[in-house]
Structure formats: C-alpha cells, structure tokens
Amino acid sequence: MKITDAKVFVGGPGKPYVTLKIMTDQGIYGLGDATLKSRETVTATYLENYLIPNLIGKDPRNTEDIWQFFYRGAYNRGGPIAMAAIGGIDMALWDIKAKLADLPLYQLFGGKSREGALVYGHATGSDLEDLMDSIAYYVDEGYKAVRVQCGIPGMPTASYGVSEKKGDFKNFITDFSGIHPKVEIWDTDRYMRYMPDALARIRERFGPDLKILHDVHHRLLPREAAEFAKAVEPVNLFWLEDPTPAEDQNALKLMRQHSTVPIAIGEVFNSIWDCNKLIENELIDFIRVAVTYAGGITHVKRIVDLAGLHHVRTGFHGAPSHSPLCMAAHAHLNAWAPNFGIQEYLVLGTSECDALFPSAHRMQNGMVYVSDAPGLGVDFDEKEAARYSYKPGSHPVVRLEDGTLWNY
CATH class of the missing domain: 3.20.20.120 (Enolase-like C-terminal domain)
Structure with a gap:
C-alpha cells in the first residue's frame, strides 16, 4: 500500500481550517487537521513544499517511522509550525489505518x-x-x-x-x-x-x-x-x-x-x-x-x-x-x-x-x-x-x- 497524493485545503465557515487529505493506491483516504491559529498559511506552505513531497510513495501504515522521519529527520526539530504540520499528517495516517481495519480509531x-x-x-x-x-x-x-x-x-x-x-x-x-x-x-x-x-x-x-x-x-x-x-x-x-x-x-x-x-x-x-x-x-x-x-x-x-x-x-x-x-x-x-x-x-x-x-x-x-x-x-x-x-x-x-x- 502506497501514498499516491495529498492535498491541503485552507478555509472554513468563519474559521480558516487547514485540512489535509492523503490518498492511497487502494482508494482509501485519510483526513487530518493541521490548523495553526492565525498562522494557517504558514503550516499549509510547509506541508505543500516540504512534507508532502516526502510522503508520496510511503506506506501509510508505518505511522511510527513516518513520524520519526519528519521529526527526527529534520535538522531543526519541533516548534508550532512543524508540529502542527506533522500532527495533520499523523492524524490522517491513523485515519487510514483504522479504515483499513474497518474499526473506529479508539479500537486501535x-x-x-x-x-x-x-x-x-x-x-x-x-x-x-x-x-x-x-x-x-x-x-x-x-x-x-x-x-x-x-x-x-x-x-x-x-x-x-x-x-x-x-x-x-x-x-x-x-x-x-x-x-x-x-x-x-x-x-x-x-x-x-x-x-x-x-x-x-x-x-x-x-x-x-x-x-x-x-x-x-x-x-x-x-x-x-x-x-x-x-x-x-x-x-x-x-x-x-x-x-x-x-x-x-x-x-x-x-x-x-x-x-x-x-x-x-x-x-x-x-x-x-x-x-x-x-x-x-x-x-x-x-x-x-x-x-x-x-x-x-x-x-x-x-x-x-x-x-x-x-x-x-x-x-x-x-x-x-x-x-x-x-x-x-x-x-x-x-x-x-x-x-x-x-x-x-x-x-x-x-x-x-x-x-x-x-x-x-x-x-x-x-x-x-x-x-x-x-x-x-x-x-x-x-x-x-x-x-x-x-x-x-x-x-x-x-x-x-x-x-x-x-x-x-
């Protein structure tokens, strides 16, 4: 199973949410929230320019390795922008994993x-x-x-x-x-x-x-x-x-x-x-x-x-x-x-x-x-x-x- 694409959407009813949608080659997609209040476009740009290109081709089930890749693999670690972006990705991957298992997330x-x-x-x-x-x-x-x-x-x-x-x-x-x-x-x-x-x-x-x-x-x-x-x-x-x-x-x-x-x-x-x-x-x-x-x-x-x-x-x-x-x-x-x-x-x-x-x-x-x-x-x-x-x-x-x- 591989990640084939990911899209970022910025906007919402009175609140500019940053929504991430990750697609796979099996037709299952996952959703994540990467909203960083009052700095929404910064997180969206970080996702689009730096993180998403490194997601394509990865197995979405490997949530631990992907998390470590984006956190530990970065020379400058952490901070609100990076962690909100990583948080959105990780949330979407867990969504995919639970959908594959046909279970609500809490069961995992x-x-x-x-x-x-x-x-x-x-x-x-x-x-x-x-x-x-x-x-x-x-x-x-x-x-x-x-x-x-x-x-x-x-x-x-x-x-x-x-x-x-x-x-x-x-x-x-x-x-x-x-x-x-x-x-x-x-x-x-x-x-x-x-x-x-x-x-x-x-x-x-x-x-x-x-x-x-x-x-x-x-x-x-x-x-x-x-x-x-x-x-x-x-x-x-x-x-x-x-x-x-x-x-x-x-x-x-x-x-x-x-x-x-x-x-x-x-x-x-x-x-x-x-x-x-x-x-x-x-x-x-x-x-x-x-x-x-x-x-x-x-x-x-x-x-x-x-x-x-x-x-x-x-x-x-x-x-x-x-x-x-x-x-x-x-x-x-x-x-x-x-x-x-x-x-x-x-x-x-x-x-x-x-x-x-x-x-x-x-x-x-x-x-x-x-x-x-x-x-x-x-x-x-x-x-x-x-x-x-x-x-x-x-x-x-x-x-x-x-x-x-x-x-x-």
Whole structure:
C-alpha cells in the first residue's frame, strides 16, 4: 500500500481550517487537521513544499517511522509550525489505518475505557450578573462542567474570554479577524481583588456539584499565582488553568508549596519535551495538549501514557481553531485514555460546519459520545470546501495600563 497524493485545503465557515487529505493506491483516504491559529498559511506552505513531497510513495501504515522521519529527520526539530504540520499528517495516517481495519480509531488504541467523555463549556459575562446567566444557560443545556470568565470592574477593556457586550454569553468566541490584533488592557491588582470573591459567589449560587473551571491565561507572576490559588481554595475549583506562563516551570513549584488547587497547563505545548518535567515532578494535574499542535496521535499517546504514570489526567485543548477532525481525534483518545479528565468543547456546530465535516459523533447532556464509524468518523466535502477562502486573523495582544506588553 502506497501514498499516491495529498492535498491541503485552507478555509472554513468563519474559521480558516487547514485540512489535509492523503490518498492511497487502494482508494482509501485519510483526513487530518493541521490548523495553526492565525498562522494557517504558514503550516499549509510547509506541508505543500516540504512534507508532502516526502510522503508520496510511503506506506501509510508505518505511522511510527513516518513520524520519526519528519521529526527526527529534520535538522531543526519541533516548534508550532512543524508540529502542527506533522500532527495533520499523523492524524490522517491513523485515519487510514483504522479504515483499513474497518474499526473506529479508539479500537486501535485498546478499546473504550468509558462510554461518554465529560466536556466543559465556556460561560462568560461582561459582569458577574451576566456570567451567572451564562452559567445557568449551560447548566440548563445539561453541562456538568463550565469554565467561567468574568468582566472585572474598572478594567479598561474586557479581560480574556469575555465579551464587552452584555448578554452576549451563549457560545461566545473571541473575534480574531483582521491581521492587526486587538489590544486588551490588563490590571492584575483589580483582578486579584475581584475574582476570588466572584468565584465564591458562583459556587454559592450553583452548589457543590457543578464542576467550575477558571482560566487565568498566563496573566499572573509566580508569587501572584500562588496567592491567587490559595485564595480560591475554598471554591473547590475543578482546575485553575494557565495561572502563570509555563516557560518558567519552577513557578509551579511555588504554587504547589502554597495551594492544593488543581492546575491545568499545556495548550501551547508542542511536544513531550515541553511538559515531561512538569508531569514527572507532578507539578500539574491536567495536561492540555492538542493532537494537532502536539504532533499528532502518535506523539500525544506518548504524553498521555507518561501522564498516567504520574497521576496527571487529560484535558485536551478544544478551541474553535481545532477543526472537527482534531476534535474527533480527541474524542477517540478520550474514549480510550485510562487517565481521562475532561474535554474542552466549544460548539462548532453550524450547519455550514456540519456540511463541510459530516460526522455522527454527538454531544448530549455534557458528554461526548464517539461514533463507531471506521477511522476518525469524520468526512470532508471538497465541494463545500470550495466555498471558502483564507481570511487572515490575529490573536489579541495584552498591555498593562502604562502600555507595557504583557502575556496573552
């Protein structure tokens, strides 16, 4: 069996996905997601000019050797562009392999460990009252876990993950359109004074059973992160996400010394070498890698297995930048992983997205149930894809009130 061709498609309904389709001489094709948010055409060009020419003629069943060829065979290894491109290839090859076996992908990992996988939605509010309404909406929709983000009184602009428009809290997604990034203004003191009490009031309103998550999004210094974590211990958070930038991994030691709040980190990690010490030293409780960004299924399975040895559970990244293909890969890993924790889930489901990526995977009452269709269980309609073109976008940037650039 040989790979005969591969195509890259850039575009989607409101989101410029990078979709890879790998064809074989037996008529079986595989699909992968190589989207690198706000840098989509870079990944596409890397695939088309460098990786795909080296795929042609290879046996798609040799996923391990192909992964090693593109990772270890490169003089300059790793990084987000290369790993997203490798991730797309690897995902498509596993799709082919499972289709050959006529099995859903999770069966190739060892079968199911659970029937449904717990997911969390994104509740947001321009103020606390607005946030409470948003949480209530998700609870009414059947969610058992909700990430909560709130506007901070006196903050010059909306903080991370928060709409400035009151009432805009149903499946709110930050606007990344345009090549020039929007600027958010951040004030740590206001955040530290306000947010612990806001989280306590949320817990009081919704009771002990709702799983509450909160994302600091790298905004605090290590000492501040330790103080904040200690202050919110009574809330019994399911996790505190990205309390401080993960480049300084020693910062997590300080947090561990001062608080027992579970810590979730890793959505910008590209490899096992970004997180192996955090896992081995048990400085985190949830690993947040994504199959696309972290080099595909082959590599992410290694991370999951390492995490399982150290009491670290999965909490895969599930932002809108991941297409239904990446989310399907997560769904199969979630069905299998013995150390599964939770899955981030933002509703992708517009009719346009469903038409582009038809699938029988489903979400019901806060749980995702994986399809038993062979492979990833997601198809791709090229005629639908022709409707979309690439539109550039950028992540916002963050500045302090005096203009200093801060951590996004």
